[in-house]
Structure formats: C-alpha cells, structure tokens
Amino acid sequence: NAGVTQTPKFRILKIGQSMTLQCTQDMNHNYMYWYRQDPGMGLKLIYYSVGAGITDKGEVPNGYNVSRSTTEDFPLRLELAAPSQTSVYFCASTEGQAGNTIYFGEGSWLTVV
C-alpha cells in the first residue's frame, strides 16, 4: 500500500531552470494538494485539485503550475526556478473534504542556487 508517492526526494536546480515534481496516489482520492514548508514555518498551500481536470490556486501559487489529467497523478511544475522556491514540498491527498483524512507524501527537498 504505497499511499502518496513523491519524486524526486532531493533536487538542486539552477536559477531559471524548470522542473516537475511528481506526485501519485493509489488510494483513489479525489482531492490532492501541494504544500510548501519553509524552515520554521507551517505548511502553505500552493495548488489543490478536487478531481481530474479541476485545479485551483492555494495561498502561494505564484511561480508554479499544476495539472490533473488523471485521478492518481498531480504534478507540480516550476517554470523558472528562483531562490525563493527553495523549500520542502509535500503532496497530499484526501478522500473527502475533512482534514482528518489527509495523507502526506514523504516530501521533496528542492534547492535553487
């Protein structure tokens, strides 16, 4: 039972490069989320999706894009990496709307230099 799987675990990017963080879940959850976690800070919502083909902005969407072509996958795209995007990124999914059912991935550590 894999749950929420994120790749890569670690990545170093140069300023201006682009990359995609992959996220997949095998629980058939409709709701998926991308958060970023900066040192000493709580989780900030970047984008979320309530189902395949539907995405919406969270609190800190600038500099990111997402797509949700299937129920399982919710990739996060950084088009022009900036040092401010150095952070730990967590993908999560939930069956319904209640916060208690959120499952988080193990995180992706991204450094932009």
Next chain:
Amino acid sequence: GQQLNQSPQSMFIQEGEDVSMNCTSSSIFNTWLWYKQDPGEGPVLLIALYKAGELTSNGRLTAQFGITRKDSFLNISASIPSDVGIYFCAGQRKGGSEKLVFGKGTKLTVNP
C-alpha cells in the same frame, strides 16, 4: 493570510517529562488537528477534534478543542525518545481541506 500562533517554538526535555503545547487564533475553527512530522518525513495525523470543549486521547497524547473554538492544546505524558519531531496544529473552517491553516510547529527534543 490566516495564521495560527503555535507555542512554544521548540522544547528540550528529559525523557519521562510531560509536554504541553498550544495553538491560538483570532478566528474560530470548526476542526482542530494535530500532526507529527518525523525528520525527513511528511506529517502524520495524531488527533482530530471536532467539538468545542472536546478532550481526546491517543495513547500518551491528549488534545483539547478550546471552548472558544479559537485554541487547542496538545499534551504528551511521560515522553520517550521517539517523541522527537515537529508537532503541527492545523485548524479548519467550514469548507474543504483546502481551508486548512497550519501552525509553524513545535520542535520537540527529548534527552534520554
């Protein structure tokens, strides 16, 4: 955006001691959640609270939903080394999980 004030920011305790941490907000929440994050891992749900005044336990952990609905407390009794990690509170207003607001975390260190 909406913020939760979580304190203390960090704690250094001896094994066997009890621990208390709390979250406060200027806004009312319908649900309070407490998560633990181990190093290099994602947050894992510890306790969920749904009613003002509710007191819920999970082993050595006890959490309470404040009567004003603007705060919540987490207590850990008889701490052990594996309690080390970062504890996050999260509050949810009406609506979907995208409305979750997280505290900044309490980093707990337990000395054997």
